[in-house]
Amino acid sequence: MLRFFAPWIAPLVGALFVCSLLWAVVMSPHAPAIHLASEEFHLQPKAIHYSFEGPLGRYDNQQLQRGFQVYKEVCSACHSMRLVAFRDLEQIGFNKPEVKALAKGWATETPSLNPDTGEAATRKSLPSDYLPGPYPNEIAARAGNNNALPPDMSLLAKAREGGPAYIASLVTGYADVPADLKKKFPDFNVPPGLHYNPYFANLNIAMPPPLTSDGQVTYADGTKATRMQMATDVSAFLMWAAEPKLENRKRTGIAVVGYLVIATLLAFAAYRNIWHGKKH
Amino acid sequence: MSFPWAAHYAPKNPFMRWMDEKLPLPRLVYNAVGAGYPVPRNLNYFWNFGVLAGAALGIQIITGVILAMHYAANGTVAFDSVEHIMRDVNSGWLLRYAHANGASFFFIVVYMHIFRGLYYGSYKAPREMVWLLGVVIFLLMMATAFMGYVLPWGQMSFWGAQVITGFFSAIPIVGEPIRMWLLGGFAPDNDALNRFFSLHYLLPFVIAAVIVLHIWALHLPGSNNPTGVAVQGPEDTVPFHPYYTAKDGFGLGVFLICFSLMVFFAPNALGHPDNYIPANPLSTPAHIVPEWYFLPFYAILKSFTANFLGVPAKLWGVMAMFGAILLLFFLPWIDRSPIRSGNYRPVYKKLFWVLVADVLLLGYLGQAEVTPTVVLLSQLCAGYYFAHFLILIPLIAKFETPLPLPNSISESVLHGEAAEAAPYGTATA
Numbered sequence: 001m002l003r004f005f006a007p008w009i010a011p012l013v014g015a016l017f018v019c020s021l022l023w024a025v026v027m028s029p030h031a032p033a034i035h036l037a038s039e040e041f042h043l044q045p046k047a048i049h050y051s052f053e054g055p056l057g058r059y060d061n062q063q064l065q066r067g068f069q070v071y072k073e074v075c076s077a078c079h080s081m082r083l084v085a086f087r088d089l090e091q092i093g094f095n096k097p098e099v100k101a102l103a104k105g106w107a108t109e110t111p112s113l114n115p116d117t118g119e120a121a122t123r124k125s126l127p128s129d130y131l132p133g134p135y136p137n138e139i140a141a142r143a144g145n146n147n148a149l150p151p152d153m154s155l156l157a158k159a160r161e162g163g164p165a166y167i168a169s170l171v172t173g174y175a176d177v178p179a180d181l182k183k184k185f186p187d188f189n190v191p192p193g194l195h196y197n198p199y200f201a202n203l204n205i206a207m208p209p210p211l212t213s214d215g216q217v218t219y220a221d222g223t224k225a226t227r228m229q230m231a232t233d234v235s236a237f238l239m240w241a242a243e244p245k246l247e248n249r250k251r252t253g254i255a256v257v258g259y260l261v262i263a264t265l266l267a268f269a270a271y272r273n274i275w276h277g278k279k280h
Numbered sequence: 281m282s283f284p285w286a287a288h289y290a291p292k293n294p295f296m297r298w299m300d301e302k303l304p305l306p307r308l309v310y311n312a313v314g315a316g317y318p319v320p321r322n323l324n325y326f327w328n329f330g331v332l333a334g335a336a337l338g339i340q341i342i343t344g345v346i347l348a349m350h351y352a353a354n355g356t357v358a359f360d361s362v363e364h365i366m367r368d369v370n371s372g373w374l375l376r377y378a379h380a381n382g383a384s385f386f387f388i389v390v391y392m393h394i395f396r397g398l399y400y401g402s403y404k405a406p407r408e409m410v411w412l413l414g415v416v417i418f419l420l421m422m423a424t425a426f427m428g429y430v431l432p433w434g435q436m437s438f439w440g441a442q443v444i445t446g447f448f449s450a451i452p453i454v455g456e457p458i459r460m461w462l463l464g465g466f467a468p469d470n471d472a473l474n475r476f477f478s479l480h481y482l483l484p485f486v487i488a489a490v491i492v493l494h495i496w497a498l499h500l501p502g503s504n505n506p507t508g509v510a511v512q513g514p515e516d517t518v519p520f521h522p523y524y525t526a527k528d529g530f531g532l533g534v535f536l537i538c539f540s541l542m543v544f545f546a547p548n549a550l551g552h553p554d555n556y557i558p559a560n561p562l563s564t565p566a567h568i569v570p571e572w573y574f575l576p577f578y579a580i581l582k583s584f585t586a587n588f589l590g591v592p593a594k595l596w597g598v599m600a601m602f603g604a605i606l607l608l609f610f611l612p613w614i615d616r617s618p619i620r621s622g623n624y625r626p627v628y629k630k631l632f633w634v635l636v637a638d639v640l641l642l643g644y645l646g647q648a649e650v651t652p653t654v655v656l657l658s659q660l661c662a663g664y665y666f667a668h669f670l671i672l673i674p675l676i677a678k679f680e681t682p683l684p685l686p687n688s689i690s691e692s693v694l695h696g697e698a699a700e701a702a703p704y705g706t707a708t709a
């Protein structure tokens with residue numbers, strides 16, 4: 001009995017799945033795909049070259065310091081960076097007294113307790129403190145930003161498709177709604193409090209343009225602070241914040257791969273030697 | 281176990297002799313991966329992948345155990361503890377990138393290993409048990425990798441867990457209670473994270489145990505080979521050591537080079553940027569996609585879009601997704617062709633390559649944005665997947681005319697040259 005039926009089980013099960021799929025094909029709604037403005041007018045990030053690209057790439061400390069300055073003077077008004085401590089800034093070339101001064105003079109203070117009353121209080125930051133954010137909590141952050149939440153910046157450069165180039169493109173990408181778009185999508189509008197930006201996935205972003213004019217910050221090293229320069233510098237700094245071990249990683253990688261290539265060549269020679277004259 | 285001409289372990293060193301009497305562990309190694317295990321002489325590079333899978337498991341266990349010393353399985357701190365590993369732990373970035381990419385490389389080599397088995401008919405008698413245990417390992421790996429991906433508690437961790445445990449709710453009546461029992465709540469939270477960590481730590485050791493069984497079962501009949509023709513005499517084999525230890529050593533080197541290139545120069549290429557955003561139950565990511573190694577099955581799941589025979593589409597999808605893997609358990613009995621190697625099965629060989637293209641395409645479709653074309657293609661590809669295993673394989677087993685097989689492995693290797701006809705790999709050679 002079983003011997004007779006067994007060969008039919010697999011084809012029957014297979015036919016069942018295939019029929020279910022065919023039925024799904026037949027039943028699929030043939031509605032034309034909805035065409036969205038964000039599909040047609042969304043732009044890929046600009047091509048920006050960074051010193052840390054490629055297998056030998058390294059951070060440019062001058063650039064990171066400039067980028068930190070932009071973060072400190074512009075972005076930190078809304079965006080926190082909770083995973084970076086002041087002392088980490090020594091890695092990008094600030095010395096100990098500079099770090100101490102930066103911590104002490106930071107715009108917001110580090111939350112603490114009043115030692116006498118136990119009430120919530122704040123104090124000046126120390127190099128070992130993490131950068132205090134601009135808002136005490138999410139509710140305050142939303143309340144200050146039209147109900148939008150400025151994301152924490154510690155990992156932002158790794159948390160977006162396109163990375164630092166996306167960030168630089170975004171902050172320099174604000175524009176007027178193209179006439180083309182208005183013609184093709186009459187329903188498209190920029191709700192109050194939002195801003196048109198073709199680099200943002202749905203084209204309308206809640207962040208007001210943060211970099212509005214050249215010379216918005218004054219670089220200590222004399223570099224001309226164009227908007228693109230500031231955007232590139234701050235995005236490079238954000239990459240460092242997200243991946244502080246990048247240089248170490250690439251350097252280790254060169255050594256490891258070099259070692260492995262030599263070891264593998266030797267292993268290949270050993271393999272050929274052992275199999276020498278043996279047909280296989 | 282093994283062939284009559286296998287070399288016998290005969291330690292000369294007095295300590296090793298003493299050891300052999302008290303605990304014959306060296307003897308076990310000698311017979312399993314030493315000179316005492318005769319292996320077909322004609323294995324090609326596709327036979328490297330089993331050893332590589334073992335190496336990948338080793339890398340996962342070593343990096344994983346050290347990661348676990350610094351990781352904290354609690355929703356409030358899990359994400360930050362991973363960042364603590366990345367920033368503060370000595371070489372923590374290396375451990376974590378090696379572990380995350382190690383999972384991908386584990387799947388790459390296991391997929392190569394599985395497709396090797398499919399092409400050369402390694403699942404057929406007398407190696408059915410080897411194959412069955414392999415499918416068990418594959419299932420355990422998928423569970424382990426899924427739960428591992430939840431641990432960093434980023435957006436994809438959380439929403440992946442939400443979607444995958446959601447499959448259970450497709451089961452009528454008991455589905456939702458089962459889902460809640462698995463998660464320990466209505467949605468993934470601390471309870472889920474904690475039990476996933478516990479299981480993620482446990483399962484790799486279960487995998488290691490099943491690998492022992494897998495190799496044990498393999499060593500009864502011995503390895504298959506590219507001709508699929510059984511070993512007949514000593515002239516067909518070489519001892520595992522030094523022949524295949526040398527070849528596997530070279531293979532391991534190539535594997536480690538590829539692995540290192542990813543870990544050191546593109547460590548996030550296979551990951552998803554959203555997983556660098558802490559888990560947020562209130563904000564659904566625009567596209568929830570699983571890790572690349574699940575994509576073909578994910579595409580199959582999504583391709584069942586219509587209710588059929590009173591069964592809801594979602595349940596069809598879930599049954600098909602699990603079915604796509606479970607059918608592998610039955611393959612040794614579905615394929616009745618006595619010829620093992622695809623080299624001598626002209627029709628099977630063509631369909632095999634169609635299957636490879638089909639699965640790659642499914643993988644692409646699994647992450648593509650859902651458009652009508654993508655859905656239609658997924659339906660066709662999913663249909664082919666089931667048709668291949670359940671309909672075409674039984675059919676061609678009946679109707680295909682195989683090419684003439686060589687009389688033996690050594691004949692196929694030597695092409696009648698007498699020069700090397702002397703037996704190799706015998707105890708005395």
Ligand code: HEM
Pocket residue numbers: 337340341342343344345346347348351362376379380383386421424425426428429430431432480481483484485487551
């Ligand atoms: C079968 C072998 C294994 C596989 C396939 C695997 C897979 C994974 C994956 C995909 C992740 C997420 C990686 C990420 O995005 O960060 C992960 C994380 C983790 N795994 Fe494993 N794993 C394995 C073995 C182990 C073992 C044996 C341990 C510990 C004993 C372990 C401990 C951890 C820990 C602590 C994490 C969280 C830290 C992190 O996210 O990097 N794993 N695993």
